[in-house]
Amino acid sequence: MKIIAIAAVGRNGVIGRGSELPWDIPEDMKFFRDSTRGQIVLMGRKTYDSLGKALPARRNAVITRNTSWSVPDAEVYSDLPSALKALKPVALSEGKTIFVIGGAEIYSLSLPFLDEVWLTEIDSDFEGDVFFPLYREGRFEAAGFVKGGVREQSDSVSPFHYRFCVYQRSA
Ligand SMILES: NC(=O)c1ccc[n+]([C@@H]2O[C@H](COP(=O)([O-])OP(=O)(O)OC[C@H]3O[C@@H](n4cnc5c(N)ncnc54)[C@H](OP(=O)(O)O)[C@@H]3O)[C@@H](O)[C@H]2O)c1
Known part of the structure; x- marks a missing residue:
C-alpha cells in the first residue's frame, strides 16, 4: 500500500492560479485519470470545490x-x-493506492506520510499564486519516470514540454 x-x-x-490550473494539457489530464482510476483520491476542500464534484470511479475523500x-459524493x-486512519485499512485490504491530489495545503500536510511524489514537470514558467511545497530537501530522490520510461511529452493541443517524474522517499 x-x-x-x-x-x-x-x-x-x-x-x-486562483482556483484553476494555469494550463490545459490534455495528455496530463489523461495521465492523471489513468493513474488514479480505481484508486483512492484524497484532496483539500478547495480542490474539491474547483473540481465541482467527486472524480468518478474512485473513492473520494476531502x-x-x-x-x-x-457533499453526497465524497x-x-x-x-x-483521521483520513489516513480510515483510508489505509481500505487501501490495504483492497490493494489500492492512496493518491493525494492536492492542492498545496494538502500536499504540505501529507509530505511526512508520502512514499512517492509523481510530478508532471512542465518546462515553462507560469503566473500563479499556488505553489508546490518543497519536496527536494533530502526527503525525496529522483527515481526515474512513469509511463514506461517516456521522458519527454508534448501534445497536439498544448505547446508545453513536460516529463512524468517519480520521486521516492529517501532511505
Ligand atoms: N497542478 C496540480 O496538480 C494541482 C492539483 C490540485 C490542485 N491544484 C490547484 O491548487 C489550488 C488549490 O490548492 P489550495 O492549497 O489553495 O487548497 P487545497 O489544499 O485544495 O484545500 C485547502 C483546504 O483544505 C482544508 N485544510 C487545509 N489544512 C487542513 C487541516 N490541517 N485540517 C483540516 N482541513 C484542512 C481547508 O478547508 P476548509 O477551508 O473547508 O476548512 C483548506 O481551506 C487550486 O489553484 C487548484 O487548481 C493544482
Missing part, C-alpha cells in the same frame, strides 16, 4: 476544518491523520 502525491508543476513551482461541510474528514 502506497501513499503517493500526484501533481503537475510549472518550472517555477506554480500549481494553481479534508476540511468545517465540521458542517458535506467522504469528509476533519484532519489528515
